[in-house]
Every structure is written in structure tokens, then in C-alpha cells.
Amino acid sequence: MxxxxxxxxxxxxxxxxxxxxxxxxxxxxxxxxxxxxxxxxxxxxxxxxxxxxxxxxxxxxxxxxxxxxxxxxxxxxxxxxxxxxxxxxxxxxxxxxxxxxxxxxxxxxxxxxxxxxxxxxxxxxxxxxxxxxxxxxxxxxxxxxxxxxxxxxxxxxxFQYLHADRISPAEFYPRDHHAVMGRGFLGVRGEHTVNFLRIHASDTVPAGPLRHPGAESDQLRHQVAAWMGDLCPGVDIEAEAIKGADAVSLSYGFQGSLGATKRRRPSNVGFGLTYVLPIVVACLTxxxxxxxxxxxxxxxxxxxxxxxxxxxxxxxxxxxxxxxxxxxxxxxxxxxxxxxxxxxxxxxxxxxxxxxxxxxxxxxxxxxxxxxxxxxxxxxxxxxxxxxxxxxxxx
Ligand SMILES: Nc1ncnc2c1ncn2[C@@H]1O[C@H](COP(=O)(O)OP(=O)(O)OP(=O)(O)O)[C@@H](O)[C@H]1O
Ligand SMILES: [Mg+2]
Structure with missing residues (x-):
């Protein structure tokens, strides 16, 4: 330190x-x-x-x-x-x-x-x-x-370093194998976060202060959703590869009183969730x-x-x-x-x-x-x- x-x-x-x-x-x-x-x-x-x-x-x-x-x-x-x-x-x-x-x-x-x-x-x-x-x-x-x-x-x-100017809602994000597999780096704008989540979704957040008690499991995907759920209740996040392109996409779903919504693209769920996602992932990992x-x-x-x-x-x-x-x-x-x-x-x-x-x-x-x-x-x-x-x- x-x-x-x-x-x-x-x-x-x-x-x-x-x-x-x-x-x-x-x-x-x-x-x-x-x-x-x-x-x-x-x-x-x-x-x-x-x-x-x-x-x-x-x-x-x-x-x-x-x-x-x-x-x-x-x-x-x-x-x-x-x-x-x-x-x-x-x-x-x-x-x-x-x-x-x-x-x-x-x-x-x-x-x-x-x-x-x-x-x-x-x-x-x-x-x-x-x-x-x-x-x-x-x-x-x-x-x-x-x-x-x-x-x-x-x-x-x-190491992670996230600038004030980070990724905003977009249709796709870069798919850079080396950044997320070799270095585990999210990028200074958090641009590799979505691909990182896609690849590391099943990694576990170890028992301790970072593990959210309300999450569905100790897997990163559920832990991220639980911390993000404190900002917007019921939110769930999915990262997927886009076929035939060096890109990945992000979608949000919401668990409301009437059941789960269909998947929604980042531009249709506000700005804050996407903007904070790299911060949450950087901390949880x-x-x-x-x-x-x-x-x-x-x-x-x-x-x-x-x-x-x-x-x-x-x-x-x-x-x-x-x-x-x-x-x-x-x-x-x-x-x-x-x-x-x-x-x-x-x-x-x-x-x-x-x-x-x-x-x-x-x-x-x-x-x-x-x-x-x-x-x-x-x-x-x-x-x-x-x-x-x-x-x-x-x-
Ligand atoms: N070569 C230099 N010599 C002297 N002062 C400098 C030099 N380069 C930058 N500065 C000063 O350093 C400061 C840079 O501040 P910095 O970028 O760290 O802002 P900050 O406190 O993070 O602001 P914000 O809250 O807006 O993000 C500015 O006041 C700028 O004028
Ligand atoms: Mg500053």
C-alpha cells in the first residue's frame, strides 16, 4: 500500500x-x-x-x-x-x-x-x-x-483507474481479450467493463465486506446486480457477445411487482446505471x-x-x-x-x-x-x- x-x-x-x-x-x-x-x-x-x-x-x-x-x-x-x-x-x-x-x-x-x-x-x-x-x-x-x-x-x-469521463449508454462496447483476460483491466473509461463482466460473470466475490448479503449468489453477476439494485431496485445486468463483431452488448432487466421485464438496452434505462457500472465492478473485483x-x-x-x-x-x-x-x-x-x-x-x-x-x-x-x-x-x-x-x- x-x-x-x-x-x-x-x-x-x-x-x-x-x-x-x-x-x-x-x-x-x-x-x-x-x-x-x-x-x-x-x-x-x-x-x-x-x-x-x-x-x-x-x-x-x-x-x-x-x-x-x-x-x-x-x-x-x-x-x-x-x-x-x-x-x-x-x-x-x-x-x-x-x-x-x-x-x-x-x-x-x-x-x-x-x-x-x-x-x-x-x-x-x-x-x-x-x-x-x-x-x-x-x-x-x-x-x-x-x-x-x-x-x-x-x-x-x-490496478484499476477510472477517470471522471466514463462509458455512457451505448449499443456496444469493445471486446478486448487481452485487457480483460490477461490484465483484468477495465480501461480508464471503464470501456472493457462489459466484456469483463461477460467473461468473469461466474467468478466469486469472496466472503467478506464486499459480498452483498441480498445477492442471489456469490457470483460476480449477482453481486454486481445486488449492489446496483441498491441504486435501482430489482435491476439485473447481462453482457453478451455480438455475433460476428469484436464487440459486446449490455442489457438491463428489472424484477418488478408484476414480474420480470423484457431486456432493455442501456440508452433506455437512464444514464446513472451504466455510468456507475465500472466503479461497482472495479470495487467488487x-x-x-x-x-x-x-x-x-x-x-x-x-x-x-x-x-x-x-x-x-x-x-x-x-x-x-x-x-x-x-x-x-x-x-x-x-x-x-x-x-x-x-x-x-x-x-x-x-x-x-x-x-x-x-x-x-x-x-x-x-x-x-x-x-x-x-x-x-x-x-x-x-x-x-x-x-x-x-x-x-x-x-
Ligand atoms: N504546469 C503547471 N504548473 C502549475 N499549475 C498547473 C500546471 N498544470 C496544471 N496546473 C494547475 O493544476 C490544477 C489541475 O487541477 P486538477 O486537474 O488536478 O483538478 P481537480 O482538482 O481534479 O479539478 P476537478 O474537481 O474539476 O476535477 C489546475 O489549477 C491547473 O491550473
Ligand atoms: Mg478532477
């Missing part, structure tokens, strides 16, 4: 150090840096998957021999499947202070610290690695004790050690559904995965507080960050939750709009 993330000269952050927990909520005004935090993690992951952050190549001997300087094709890959951040010019913090600015990202995992520093190249998509710190490369560090000392686990753990990055899981959901998304995220963290999510919803924030109060997760497992940005820099305030679900501070602007409006209404 990532316990701490540090950012240097990365977009809005000149220097930031953010503690992360099993369930971290990134909140704050628009354009305040929340997505940038998720992007920084995705950037490391994207670079690693492309073979551009191979720490094992940077053994101490190689480092002493100056090998690092020759690792020309290592660095931050700014454009890829997970994020497209532009070039060095886009990513370098605008108000850098060094003569030759460097961009750095660092991660703490338990006792281990890792960091990667790249040079600024205005027009490049790959920013070349200048320095790397890991238990293996740190001079004088205790001898590494296992594979985790070579590569931080977040780079290899099962997360396992201990997984890393799940979510942007606005509440989008297009009614208030009770938003609270339910918080419960699902808390259950995912309780199951042992790490969930980091950006949210604009007080129902999500309150849902997580409630999960703490109900003992579903401990106060220490829920981390809240409130970002305040003014376009040139970011300040982060981190309210702490206690066992009763109470937060120790409510900075101005932190989900105080209900009270602000009420004051005016009754004033």
Missing part, C-alpha cells in the same frame, strides 16, 4: 507530501489538484508498464559505475494508456525555483521509500530519469529483504493488495446512491485493497464517516484531504475522523455549502 506520496514540481504542486490510507478521499474546489494526484500515481504505473522505470536495472554497482546516466530510455512516459499529460512544458510546475528544474515523484510503502527524479525537457513525452531512490539504490541502507525492496508493490499490484483509483464515483447518482458508493469503497478498503478517490459529494464524505462509525473501517484507515488551489499553488488541509465519524476540523469551503445556504434561507 502507498502510505505516502510526494510530488516535486509536478503540475500544481511545487512540493507536497500526502499521507494516504486504505481509503483516501481527495476533495476540494475544481482545478485544485485532486486529479493531478491520481495522475501522478498513474504516470508512475504507466511508465513502469512501458518498461521505463525498471528499478532492478539500477543496482548499486550500476549506479556507482554511472550506469544511471546512460539509461536513456528510462523516465516518465507522459502519454500513454492511463494518462496523457502532454510534454515536459505541461507537467513542470510553472513557478519552479531551480535553475535547471527537475520533476520528482516519491512513494513510501511501509518501511521502504522510493523516488524518481526526471529532467525537464520542454517538448518531450518521455522525461529522462536523472535519479532514483529505492532500498536497493540507497547507499548504506539495510540489505533488501525481499522482492518488494526492488519494485514497490503499487507498480505490479492489480479488488482483492487484498489491489490499488483502485476513482474519480467522482458519485457522478449521475441520486443522493442515496452516492452514500452507497461510499459504503462500497469502504468495503473495498476493508477487504484489503487501497482505494484513492476524488469526490465532490458530501454524501460520499458522510458515507465514509458512517462506515467508520459503524466499524466497517477504522478511523486510521480513512484519510481525508481537502485541496485549496489558487491556480498557482495548492494548500492541503487534512481533517481527521474519530471513531464516532466526527471530523476534527471543517475548513472553509469543505462541504459547508448546505449550512451556508441554510443560513441565508433562514436569515
Amino acid at each position: 502507498i502510505d505516502r506520496l510526494t510530488l516535486h514540481n509536478f503540475k500544481a504542486f511545487q512540493d507536497a507530501s500526502l499521507p494516504l490510507g486504505p481509503l483516501t478521499l481527495l476533495t476540494g474546489l475544481n482545478s485544485s489538484g485532486k486529479s493531478s494526484v491520481l495522475q501522478s500515481i498513474a504516470l508512475l504505473r504507466q511508465s513502469y508498464e512501458a518498461g521505463d522505470l525498471d528499478v532492478s536495472r539500477l543496482l548499486p554497482e550500476a549506479r556507482r559505475a554511472g550506469f544511471l546516466g546512460e539509461v536513456g530510455n528510462q523516465g516518465f512516459l507522459l502519454k500513454g494508456e492511463l494518462v496523457g499529460l502532454g510534454t515536459g512544458d505541461d507537467v513542470l510546475h510553472e513557478d519552479f525555483t531551480e535553475e535547471e528544474p527537475l520533476i520528482g515523484l516519491g512513494v513510501d510503502e511501509g518501511p521502504y521509500h522510493y523516488s524518481w527524479t526526471v529532467a525537464y525537457e520542454a517538448e518531450q513525452n518521455l522525461l529522462p530519469l536523472r535519479d532514483v531512490e529505492s532500498p536497493l539504490t540507497s547507499e548504506g541502507a539495510a540489505a533488501p529483504t525481499g522482492p518488494e525492496a526492488v519494485t514497490p508493490s503499487f507498480l505490479t499490484a492489480p 479488488a482483492r487484498p493488495g489491489s490499488l483502485v483509483l476513482l474519480e467522482n464515483p458519485e457522478a449521475h447518482l441520486h443522493p442515496m446512491g452516492q452514500t452507497r458508493m461510499a459504503e462500497l469503497a469502504a468495503a473495498t478498503a476493508a477487504q484489503g485493497a487501497q482505494v484513492i478517490m476524488e469526490t465532490h459529494s458530501d454524501h460520499v464524505v458522510n458515507g465514509v464517516r458512517l462506515a467508520v462509525k459503524k466499524g466497517r473501517i477504522t478511523p486510521g484507515q480513512a484519510v481525508f484531504h481537502y485541496f485549496r488551489g489558487d491556480g498557482t499553488g495548492v494548500e492541503v488541509v487534512s481533517p481527521q475522523v474519530n471513531a464516532d465519524g466526527k471530523l476534527d476540523q471543517w475548513p472553509a469551503g469543505f462541504f459547508d455549502e448546505f449550512e451556508n445556504t441554510l443560513d441565508q434561507l433562514i436569515g
